[in-house]
Amino acid sequence: MHSLNPDLVLFVGDLGIGDLRIVKAINNISIPSAVVLGNHDRGADLSGHQIKKQLSVLGDRNCSWRLREWENLLVSVVGARPCSAGGGYYLSPQMKAAFGHVTLEESVKRIVNAASVASSDLPLIILAHSGPTGLGSEASSICGRDWKSPSIDWGDKDLEISITEIQKLRKIDLVVFGHMHHALKRGKGIRQTFYIDKKKGTAYINAACVPRRGVDESGNELCHFSWVEFSNLKLIHASHRWYKKDASIAFKEILYDES
Numbered sequence: 007m008h009s010l011n012p013d014l015v016l017f018v019g020d021l022g023i024g025d026l027r028i029v030k031a032i033n034n035i036s037i038p039s040a041v042v043l044g045n046h047d048r049g050a051d052l053s054g055h056q057i058k059k060q061l062s063v064l065g066d067r068n069c070s071w072r073l074r075e076w077e078n079l080l081v082s083v084v085g086a087r088p089c090s091a092g093g094g095y096y097l098s099p100q101m102k103a104a105f106g107h108v109t110l111e112e113s114v115k116r117i118v119n120a121a122s123v124a125s126s127d128l129p130l131i132i133l134a135h136s137g138p139t140g141l142g143s144e145a146s147s148i149c150g151r152d153w154k155s156p157s158i159d160w161g162d163k164d165l166e167i168s169i170t171e172i173q174k175l176r177k178i179d180l181v182v183f184g185h186m187h188h189a190l191k192r193g194k195g196i197r198q199t200f201y202i203d204k205k206k207g208t209a210y211i212n213a214a215c216v217p218r219r220g221v222d223e224s225g226n227e228l229c230h231f232s233w234v235e236f237s238n239l240k241l242i243h244a245s246h247r248w249y250k251k252d253a254s255i256a257f258k259e260i261l262y263d264e265s
Contacts, residue, residue: 010253014037016041018134018214019045019135020044024049033064038076042135043068043070045135054101054104054105069083073121082131083130084132090134091136093160095164114164114167118171121172122175129240130178137162137210138163140166141161141201143158147198148201152197179236181211183212185214188215199211202262213232215246230248231249240264241264242265
C-alpha cells in the first residue's frame with residue numbers, strides 16, 4: 007500500500023470476522039486513514055466485546071459517526087453507522103451491546119452533527135459500510151439486493167436521510183462504501199459501482215470488489231483498490247485499479263475523469 011503513495015486510505019469495513027490482527031495491521035499504517043467497520047466485523051460475540059476491542063485498537067482511525075480531519079490533508083471525512091448490513095435500518099444484537107439502542111433518528115443526528123463541524127472550505131467525503139437507499143432497486147443497482155427475489159433497494163435509510171439533510175447545508179463531494187459485492191450472485195453480471203448526482207454534485211462509489219486479491223492469466227498476483235483524486239478541492243477522477251506486487255497497474259477501469 008505504501009508503494010502506491012496515496013494521501014489517504016479509507017476502509018469500508020468487512021475486514022474480518024472480528025479479527026484483531028487486521029485492525030492492528032491497519033493501525034500500523036503510517037498513511038492517514040479512516041475506518042468504518044462492516045457487518046462481518048461484528049463477529050458472533052453477542053456481548054459486543056469483539057466490536058469494542060477493534061474500535062479500541064483503531065483509536066482515532068475509527069470513523070463511526072465521527073468527523074476525521076488531518077492537518078496536512080485538504081479533505082474532511084465523516085463516518086456513517088458502523089457494522090451495517092444494509093436493508094434500511096437494523097441494529098444487530100452485537101451493535102446494541104456495543105453502542106446501545108441507537109434509533110434511526112439518533113443515527114441521522116450523529117452523522118449530520120459530525121458533518122456540521124467539518125471545514126466548509128474542504129471537500130466532504132462520507133465513509134460508510136453500506137451505501138444509502140435511494141440509488142436504485144434493481145439487482146444491478148449500486149446498492150441493489152441481488153441474492154433474493156424480488157430485487158429491492160438494500161441501502162441504509164439513515165444514510166440517505168443524513169445525506170439529504172447535509173446537502174441542505176453544504177455540498178457532499180463523495181460517498182464511499184462497500185458491502186454490496188461487484189459480482190452479482192449466480193453469475194448475473196456486474197453491478198453498477200459508480201454514480202454521480204450532477205444536480206447535487208455528489209459522487210457515489212462502491213468499493214466492494216470481492217475477492218480483492220487474485221491472479222491474472224499469467225499468474226501475477228493482483229490486488230484491487232478503488233482510487234479517487236481531487237484537484238483544486240474538486241473530484242476529478244475515480245477508477246477501480248488492479249495492481250501487481252511491484253505496484254504497477256495491471257488494469258484500470260475508469261469510472262469518472264475530468265483531469
